[in-house]
Amino acid sequence: MTVIYREEDGDLGQLASKSIGMIGYGNLGRPIALNLRDSGVAVTVGTRSVESRVLADEDGLIGKTIEEVVKNTDILLMMLPDEVMPTFYLEQVSPHLRRGHMLVFSSAYNLTFRFIEPPPFVDIGLIAPRTLAATVRESYEAGQGFVSFVSVGQDASGNAWPLLLALTKAVGSLRAGAIEVSFERETELDLFMQQAIMPALHHLMTTAANLLLARGYPTEAVFAELYLSGEFSHYFKLAAEQGMLNTLRNTPLTNQYGTYSRLDRFNDLKLERLMEVTLNEIHSGDFSREWAKEFLDGCRRLNNFYKNQESLELWELEQQTIDLFGRETDSGT
Ligand SMILES: NC(=O)c1ccc[n+]([C@@H]2O[C@H](COP(=O)([O-])OP(=O)(O)OC[C@H]3O[C@@H](n4cnc5c(N)ncnc54)[C@H](OP(=O)(O)O)[C@@H]3O)[C@@H](O)[C@H]2O)c1
Structure with a gap:
């Protein structure tokens, strides 16, 4: 136990x-x-x-x-x-x-x-x-x-x-x-969160933002709805206190039905398989060797990832929205 x-x-x-x-x-x-x-x-x-x-x-x-x-x-x-x-x-x-x-x-x-x-x-x-x-x-x-x-x-x-x-x-x-x-479990859970949950979350948010913007929804409304209003993070704050199921139960009925009736659609994403592959790379040490090599190489790939991301119009629109709300960004951890 x-x-x-x-x-x-x-x-x-x-x-x-x-x-x-x-x-x-x-x-x-x-x-x-x-x-x-x-x-x-x-x-x-x-x-x-x-x-x-x-x-x-x-x-x-x-x-x-x-x-x-x-x-x-x-x-x-x-x-x-x-x-x-x-x-x-x-x-x-x-x-x-x-x-x-x-x-x-x-x-x-x-x-x-x-x-x-x-x-x-x-x-x-x-x-x-x-x-x-x-x-x-x-x-x-x-x-x-x-x-x-x-x-x-x-x-x-x-x-x-x-x-x-x-x-x-x-x-x-x-x-x-x-x-x-154990030391091993702490490391693997930490890396799993970073490599299986965070990329999926980023992908979800950017896919949704791109779709909604392409369909003509107002930029500020899109980013506010997705995460800038704080509703999304507040939902998970409540989930941390009372559990995911209870948090959903405390939302309007339309929300509850909408969530559960559409849940199975996302089975097609083969998420479990992707997560398994990610966990295996972590457990075998493959990721740690890859990252050690990348770090020695001056984080070249990481810098390129940033360069590619920074060239996307999406992030410019996001920053403009943050500025409109009059908030300061905090890039620290
Ligand atoms: N940040 C988090 O939210 C968080 C959460 C959980 C666990 N951790 C763990 O906490 C540990 C520290 O992380 P951190 O985020 O606090 O680190 P950090 O702020 O990035 O760096 C800590 C300090 O390390 C010093 N430093 C950097 N390179 C050095 C070198 N080559 N030789 C000597 N000193 C050097 C710098 O001090 P100077 O000012 O003296 O240059 C820096 O202020 C890591 O093991 C991390 O995994 C972090």
């Missing part, structure tokens, strides 16, 4: 005799560090840039060089982009590891695909938020917390779980619930 950890499973006292360091103070590192600070847990932040170090100081944390943090802390939270983490680990972390060290990751990617292979004498933990970085802080401040996947990949000290759960409590995740999931 799946284990879900709650507030009472974490004891902050476990961290009392431990020094805690964080490497990287970016999208996720900063919210996590601020949550730790507000839970009364001192964190030393190691950054590459002076700007990030100053920001950490201004936030009431202790900003240091990466080397100082790696050498002088017991628990190291690894908050760098996954793509740069393996080289960074090899050159700047691994030479300083000693018995009693714990490494905590917020994505299992590099361990699952063995781009990082820590020695057997250190503890390895995972606290992987199932939300965007900004929500990690917002939900903590709102007193709700956020759901995460947690795991111990290596328990060299025999005390890795109590330490991990104390940290999970301090970052605010036990309030919402932390689900125990």
